[in-house]
Amino acid sequence: MNEQHSFRAEVKQWIAENFPRTLAGQNPATVGYAPALEADHELWRQRLAEKGWGAPTWPKEYGGAGFSQKEERIITDELSDADAFNPIPTIALMGVTMVGPTILDYGTEEQKKKHLIPIARGEVTWCLGLSEPGAGSDLASLRTRAEDNGDCYLVNGSKIWTSGAHHSNWCGAVVRTDPDAKKRNGISFVMLPMDQEGVEPRPLKLISGASAFCETFFTDAVADKSDLLGELNDGWSVVKRLLQHERQSQIGARTAGAKSERVQDIAERYVGLDDSGKLADADLRQRLANHLMDRQSHALTLGRIAAEAKGNVEVSAASSILKNSATHVSQTRADLILEIMGDQGLGWEGDAFDPNELETVRSWLYGMAASIAGGSFEIQYNIISKNILGLPETTQQG
Ligand SMILES: Cc1cc2nc3c(=O)[nH]c(=O)nc-3n(C[C@H](O)[C@H](O)[C@H](O)COP(=O)(O)OP(=O)(O)OC[C@H]3O[C@@H](n4cnc5c(N)ncnc54)[C@H](O)[C@@H]3O)c2cc1C
DSSP, rough: HHHHHHHHHHHHHHHHSSGGGGGGOOOOOHHHOOGGGGHHHHHHHHHHHHOSSSTSSSSSTSOOOOOOOHHHHHHHHHHHHTOOOHHHHHHHBBBBIIIIIHHHHHHHHHHHIIIIIIHHTTOOOEEOOOOOOSSSEEEEEGOOOOEOOOEEEEEEEEEOOTTTTGGOOOOEEEEESOOSOOTSSSSSEEHHHHHHSSEEEEEOTTTSSSSEEEEEEEEEEEEEEGEEETTTTBBBHHHHHHHHHHHHTTTSSHHOOOTTTTTTHHHHHOBBBOTSSSSSOOOHHHHHHHHHHHHHHHHHHHHHHHHTTTTTTOOHHHHHHHHHHHHHHHHHHHHHHHHHHHHGGGSSSSSSSSSSHHHHHHHHHHHHHGTTSSSSHHHHHHHHHIISSOOOSHHHHH
């Protein structure tokens, strides 16, 4: 048995012995938490945290397992095969995929020890205060400021679309620290606790009734100087890196769908087959085939990049290409499924629709956000044209 096979066998066995079977199919990222299963969820979190499998590629001294990306993929596959899941990235919210990797890149030893271990163990939840009412795509126009107050900064201003701010313990925020510098030069990245008087997250109600985001107001909120990430006034480099990590986390997940039903099977169920055994709608068949080819091309490209990088892919501007491609594939899939379901793809609630149909409609609607979150489609094209194709900057000054 080669090394990879024996690693896979060990992972499979550990999951079989440690995953509480009551949690099969109960991934909180997709079905939320069932209160009756709280104790089992907590037990599973603790077991994963002890193994360092919450963030398996992070070094052991910072709460990870020191695994390669290939080994991490084996764990993900085996969890999926066992109908199990890793809840820690969901609990940590922006912690495992974005803030943590950026602390690994820019943090001091003290910051790594202080912040990474609780993130990798799923003991803290992080949000990100980047966007402001006047600074979304043009993030460098941000106006929230931080002023030197001895051993801390005092933060004043407001952020918007702060996902999960109302249940986060920490916030990574970009703030203006030098109002006189050119706009991308006078920015810093601070980390501050949410549980303090000067921070007020106000949930924004969405069309679905849920509140995933907040407006977050800072009034003399305190950020300790030891929690400045990177150099003072060099926060633009930190946030560019953080956004690359965000895009990297968005390039595969939605297309992986290891356990989700194949679109062609859904089509067969709802639309049926003709006498020759083909999908009974020729136009749909053509578009479905195009989608499957796009999906396969995206997956093969990801595989090629991983193979060329010998398993450990560095984040770069290329993540913008992959983010757009992943978004295109996942949104096309969602559109096709809805169309295939016909009238059954129009339900929001009620007995006329089964739970799977209702869930499909909700995730189709939520999936639209994928071409905005982490930087819109158009902004990725701008990055590709400037940083990959070397074309001149035409859209943003300063
Ligand atoms: C699900 C979701 C979660 C989010 N979570 C967070 C979070 O946790 N923290 C946070 O800080 N923010 C978060 N955001 C906000 C997100 O980062 C912004 O919505 C995004 O950067 C776009 O900014 P905007 O909404 O201000 O749109 P705008 O910047 O106003 O853009 C409006 C439209 O104009 C286009 N446009 C703008 N500038 C250009 C240009 N130069 N060239 C071409 N087209 C352009 C855009 O593509 C877009 O179509 C989240 C957004 C979503 C959808």
